[in-house]
Amino acid sequence: MTAQRIDGIALSQKLRADVTLRTTALKAKGITPGLAVILVGENPASQVYVRNKVKACEDSGLHSILEKHPASLTEAALLNRIDALNHDTGIHGILVQLPLPAHIDAHKVIEAISPAKDVDGFHIASAGALMTSMPGFWPCTPYGCMKMLESIGYELKGKHAVVIGRSNIVGKPMALMLLQKNATVTICHSATQDLKAITLQADVIVAAVGKRNILTADMVKPGAVVLDVGMNRNEEGKLCGDVDFAGVEQVAGYITPVPGGVGPMTITMLLVNTLEAAERIQAIDFSV
Ligand code: NAP
16 A cells, blocks of 8 residues: 655645635735744744745735844843734734743743734643633644644544654644544653554554654554654755655555645644634724
């Protein structure tokens, strides 16, 4: 069996076309969805990420601002900027690119963002909303994975989903989203014993570790759906995921490639969240 690939680029294009349509409709009502992206320091990877986010906004008709600050920016100054953006009616989403320099408490900074503008979905209020199935913003990467499952019409109810990784931004929210769709969920991590015995039982596997070949063909049940969140570099410096793609592709039913899988979906869901933040403001009747 050769797995069907879930194409994150094609799905992103479809979802971004919808974002553009809804953005145009909102603009006609006098609201342009706006995203503020804050970068502190000179981390080269972060510079690429923020550039891509801002470009994606522009391409879809959203307004975006990129604030670049030197690594010497104080925590207090950053908190002041966030406070100003919280009150800026032209900005509906605020994203602080992580990691931050060591002298800044990232947790404090994320908690300073208004939950109504927390389009990364990292605020405790967003995490709590996801946990209690209340409206809020879902973290973009696992949200993108859910859209990929939706795109193949996959019914999660009653299925066994195994998430490898338990970070606050990918693994844990991923598990909660799968649970919300009535999957039976197992979360694995670095202390998990016999990972293979667990993944072999899985109908859906999400690999979010950051280690090449954490999932190989002998660990996958024939026909399983495999979503690869990992971003690593191989010996030749090429981007690759956590999954041994060539091997697992022969066993799985569906698989996401790296690059061109989950990665593009992450930025797409950021656009969706920013648009939804603006739509929620529009839906509030201030005349009451
Ligand atoms: P992270 O915070 O480093 O978490 C990694 C998780 O993997 C931890 O929970 C860790 O367990 C677990 N782990 C480590 N070794 C393991 C092993 N041998 N077996 C099972 N679990 C193991 O990473 P992250 O932020 O979640 O990101 C994970 C990967 O996804 C990275 O490659 C990252 O670059 C990528 N990523 C991609 C996107 C995208 O848009 N495509 C977005 C975000 C992240 P412990 O908790 O026990 O340490």
